[in-house]
Amino acid sequence: MFKYFPAFLAFVLVIETFVYSYSDPGLCTGACWAHDPTVIQRASDGKYFKFNTGTGIEFATSNSLAGTWTLQGFVLPNGSSIDNAGSQDPWAPDVHLVGDEYFLYYAVSTFGSQVSAIGLATSSTMAPGTWIDKGGVGIASKKGQAYNAIDPNLVAVGTDYYLNFGSFWGDIYQTKLNSAATKAGGSAAYNIEYDSAGTRPCEGSYVFFYNDYYYLLWSHGICCGYDKTLPAAGAEYRIMMCRSKAATGEFVDKSGMACTSGGGSILLESHGTTYGPGGQGVFTDSSKGLVLYYHYANQTVGLGDGEYLFGWNVLKWTTDGWPEV
Numbered sequence: 497m498f499k500y501f502p503a504f505l506a507f508v509l510v511i512e513t514f515v516y517s518y519s520d521p522g523l524c525t526g527a528c529w530a531h532d533p534t535v536i537q538r539a540s541d542g543k544y545f546k547f548n549t550g551t552g553i554e555f556a557t558s559n560s561l562a563g564t565w566t567l568q569g570f571v572l573p574n575g576s577s578i579d580n581a582g583s584q585d586p587w588a589p590d591v592h593l594v595g596d597e598y599f600l601y602y603a604v605s606t607f608g609s610q611v612s613a614i615g616l617a618t619s620s621t622m623a624p625g626t627w628i629d630k631g632g633v634g635i636a637s638k639k640g641q642a643y644n645a646i647d648p649n650l651v652a653v654g655t656d657y658y659l660n661f662g663s664f665w666g667d668i669y670q671t672k673l674n675s676a677a678t679k680a681g682g683s684a685a686y687n688i689e690y691d692s693a694g695t696r697p698c699e700g701s702y703v704f705f706y707n708d709y710y711y712l713l714w715s716h717g718i719c720c721g722y723d724k725t726l727p728a729a730g731a732e733y734r735i736m737m738c739r740s741k742a743a744t745g746e747f748v749d750k751s752g753m754a755c756t757s758g759g760g761s762i763l764l765e766s767h768g769t770t771y772g773p774g775g776q777g778v779f780t781d782s783s784k785g786l787v788l789y790y791h792y793a794n795q796t797v798g799l800g801d802g803e804y805l806f807g808w809n810v811l812k813w814t815t816d817g818w819p820e821v
């Protein structure tokens with residue numbers, strides 16, 4: 497026994513190093529269904545607003561992140577004015593305060609199609625019935641293009657605005673917007689994340705800033721239909737990350753691998769009863785600081801798209817500046 501003890505100790509240390517346990521999602525009560533959620537606190541009163549993919553972009557409000565969430569209606573009750581298939585079912589909202597107006601970017605597409613476009617709706621209060629559809633922002637794609645123009649994410653750098661977008665095909669792209677953040681700025685879009693392996697299932701990007709770095713998150717894997725076809729273990733949605741000192745590229749993972757060459761470290765994946773977390777974003781909570789939010793399926797409750805739930809966790813940080821859940 498004595499002879500083998502050091503080997504045994506080393507084995508225990510290895511296990512200690514590699515078994516990381518994620519925190520469970522924060523509590524949610526009320527209207528907790530979620531799909532590609534986007535969350536913001538209203539500046540005037542601190543009220544939380546949560547918007548979801550699909551059917552006119554349903555939204556709910558709450559005085560606390562944990563709920564009780566109350567449905568308020570739809571951002572685009574009559575769909576988007578973008579004249580593409582899918583205009584009645586806009587996807588993947590991304591909400592930000594731009595100046596003193598709330599901007600909500602969305603995508604119009606259909607499942608598995610590259611015929612896609614990104615649109616914008618604005619409101620000064622986010623109250624039901626106040627949203628104005630501004631239509632397309634001039635970022636669109638068609639069959640054969642390098643990218644798929646869905647899953648918008650606005651990135652503000654000083655007074656400059658950039659829009660990330662992309663899903664499958666060439667993965668994640670970025671382009672500079674005009675100074676009002678309402679239209680594409682006219683320069684060509686460029687790739688900021690690409691994984692050549694398999695079906696290149698990277699989408700739903702989100703960039704946020706903390707200390708010295710811009711952190712790029714994205715969802716990797718199969719998003720939907722888990723109740724019909726359960727993906728092979730690990731092929732379901734998970735949340736990946738890279739970081740860079742610039743918002744516009746040179747993102748690398750924890751090992752230093754470029755995210756345009758297949759790099760990416762895992763921020764959150766299936767664990768316990770949490771299955772397929774993704775469609776994520778990050779916002780600054782007035783009391784909690786940086787909060788990661790996402791949708792997930794609870795394996796005990798059900799795996800159908802209509803059963804996805806709103807998850808959130810206050811981000812923790814490693815000593816070398818990587819976020820953890």
Ligand SMILES: *[C@@H]1O[C@H](CO)[C@@H](O)[C@H](O)[C@H]1NC(C)=O
Nearest residue numbers: 571572573574575625626627
């Ligand atoms: C939606 O369409 C109905 C019927 O045409 C119209 O009365 C209503 O004003 C429209 N709502 C919005 C927000 O455009």
Ligand SMILES: *[C@@H]1O[C@H](CO)[C@@H](O)[C@H](O)[C@H]1NC(C)=O
Nearest residue numbers: 520521769770794795796797
């Ligand atoms: C899943 O649902 C079960 C039963 O309601 C509950 O006990 C568990 O905490 C839930 N897990 C998550 C991650 O929501």
